[in-house]
Amino acid sequence: MGKYKGQSRLVLKPKSTQEVSQIMKHCWERRIGVVPQGGNTGLVEGGGVPVKDEVVLNLGSMNKVRSFDPVSGALVADAGCVLEVLSQHIAPHGYIMPIDLGAKGSCHIGGNVATNAGGLRLLRYGSLHGTVLGLEVVLPDGTIIDQLSTLRKDNTGYDLKQLFIGAEGTLGIITGVSILTPPMPQSTNNLVLALNSFENVLPIFKKTRARLSEILSAFEYFDRNAYELVVKHKLGKPLAEDEIADAPAFVLVETSGGNKEHDEAKLQEFLEEVMSDESLVKTGVLAQATEQFQQLWALRESIPEAVSKEGKAYKYDISVPVSTFESVVAKTRERLQEKGLYQTPGGVREVVGYGHIGDGNLHLNVVAEKYSDEIEAALEPFVYELVESHRGSISAEHGIGLMKAHALHYSKSKESIALMKKIKNVFDERGIMNPGKVLE
Ligand SMILES: O=C(O)CC[C@@H](O)C(=O)O
Ligand SMILES: [Zn+2]
Numbered sequence: 399m400g401k402y403k404g405q406s407r408l409v410l411k412p413k414s415t416q417e418v419s420q421i422m423k424h425c426w427e428r429r430i431g432v433v434p435q436g437g438n439t440g441l442v443e444g445g446g447v448p449v450k451d452e453v454v455l456n457l458g459s460m461n462k463v464r465s466f467d468p469v470s471g472a473l474v475a476d477a478g479c480v481l482e483v484l485s486q487h488i489a490p491h492g493y494i495m496p497i498d499l500g501a502k503g504s505c506h507i508g509g510n511v512a513t514n515a516g517g518l519r520l521l522r523y524g525s526l527h528g529t530v531l532g533l534e535v536v537l538p539d540g541t542i543i544d545q546l547s548t549l550r551k552d553n554t555g556y557d558l559k560q561l562f563i564g565a566e567g568t569l570g571i572i573t574g575v576s577i578l579t580p581p582m583p584q585s586t587n588n589l590v591l592a593l594n595s596f597e598n599v600l601p602i603f604k605k606t607r608a609r610l611s612e613i614l615s616a617f618e619y620f621d622r623n624a625y626e627l628v629v630k631h632k633l634g635k636p637l638a639e640d641e642i643a644d645a646p647a648f649v650l651v652e653t654s655g656g657n658k659e660h661d662e663a664k665l666q667e668f669l670e671e672v673m674s675d676e677s678l679v680k681t682g683v684l685a686q687a688t689e690q691f692q693q694l695w696a697l698r699e700s701i702p703e704a705v706s707k708e709g710k711a712y713k714y715d716i717s718v719p720v721s722t723f724e725s726v727v728a729k730t731r732e733r734l735q736e737k738g739l740y741q742t743p744g745g746v747r748e749v750v751g752y753g754h755i756g757d758g759n760l761h762l763n764v765v766a767e768k769y770s771d772e773i774e775a776a777l778e779p780f781v782y783e784l785v786e787s788h789r790g791s792i793s794a795e796h797g798i799g800l801m802k803a804h805a806l807h808y809s810k811s812k813e814s815i816a817l818m819k820k821i822k823n824v825f826d827e828r829g830i831m832n833p834g835k836v837l838e
Contacts, residue, residue, distance in 0.1 A: 444800030519616065722788055799836070
């Protein structure tokens with residue numbers, strides 16, 4: 399996003415957990431701040447940026463698969479393994495990673511876990527809080543906590559690993575991950591529906607769940623503006639213009655099942671059913687081959703790239719009731735209009751909404767020519783208050799980082815934040831782990 403410029407004189411690339419431990423011990427004794435980094439693809443604003451000349455600890459050289467059990471699907475890997483490399487490693491055994499996201503080609507599994515990244519498969523396989531079986535972690539004082547269990551069941555008191563999932567490197571450094579991988583589906587299909595109105599998203603979602611429940615693997619949403627940006631920046635092949643006409647909203651449905659013929663027939667039947675109701679759907683495209691499957695996904699997956707090509711983005715990654723998705727986008731646009739900042743010189747170019755509707759996660763992106771205090775003041779705390787009014791979350795899947803630490807209270811109570819600070823203190827009373835992130 400180009401919002402934060404880090405400063406650090408030293409980047410260390412340890413090759414083993416022992417080396418991480420020695421580095422941490424050294425830094426602990428001298429009270430030197432440390433910022434852990436994975437693949438540097440994080441969307442946690444400023445989460446991996448050293449701001450006070452901290453040492454950068456990059457896990458990229460710890461990239462070995464430690465073990466894989468082809469019966470249980472339990473994978474144990476160094477934190478610096480690239481997500482896609484892990485997928486390739488387990489594919490010949492008939493397994494896939496339970497997490498998938500646009501940055502798969504460079505993000506690290508350790509970073510995924512540290513940020514509790516959500517992504518495109520969460521609807522089907524659940525969050526990392528469920529799929530991570532164990533972790534190996536180095537605490538700020540250099541102590542190694544080996545909890546690299548591959549057990550499905552383990553009720554032996556506090557589940558410590560959960561604290562590190564999504565802690566954004568503020569409690570320690572994840573050096574190893576044990577994760578449960580699901581069997582690879584035999585057949586994967588997708589379709590995109592162009593809807594007549596946003597109000598139709600919910601009935602379609604309901605219908606999708608009812609008709610395709612056992613094979614549904616993703617239900618994604620994007621609005622017209624997001625679609626237009628992808629087409630404008632030539633990142634996706636446009637749908638037939640005459641048919642989609644002025645469709646204001648789109649959904650992408652993906653299925654992953656065990657029987658190709660059965661799944662295709664189910665999807666075809668579903669498409670015919672929703673298309674027969676003209677008040678619901680303008681048009682639908684069912685992917686006929688792998689190339690088209692990828693083209694349809696590109697319409698959704700390329701949105702963040704299209705947004706960054708369009709200008710500087712204010713990104714809000716929020717959880718709100720699905721029924722309010724469109725009104726949140728519309729109210730944000732109205733707010734900018736009122737302030738004379740919408741589509742005016744130097745102002746905001748577009749407000750777009752997209753996201754993982756199946757998980758209740760909306761990505762609200764406000765794209766401007768450049769970052770300005772005026773735009774920021776119009777958006778904050780406005781957006782956060784809007785989220786709070788729906789009892790939503792100001793960070794659904796990206797995290798808090800540096801940028802949203804001050805806004806934590808919109809989603810967490812005073813008492814919860816106080817408890818979080820106590821926990822931080824138990825692990826890191828010297829405050830050397832990723833200082834300033836998550837908690838102010
Ligand atoms: O850049 C964003 O706001 C969202 C990125 C990512 O979480 C996505 O769902 O595409
Ligand atoms: Zn997302």
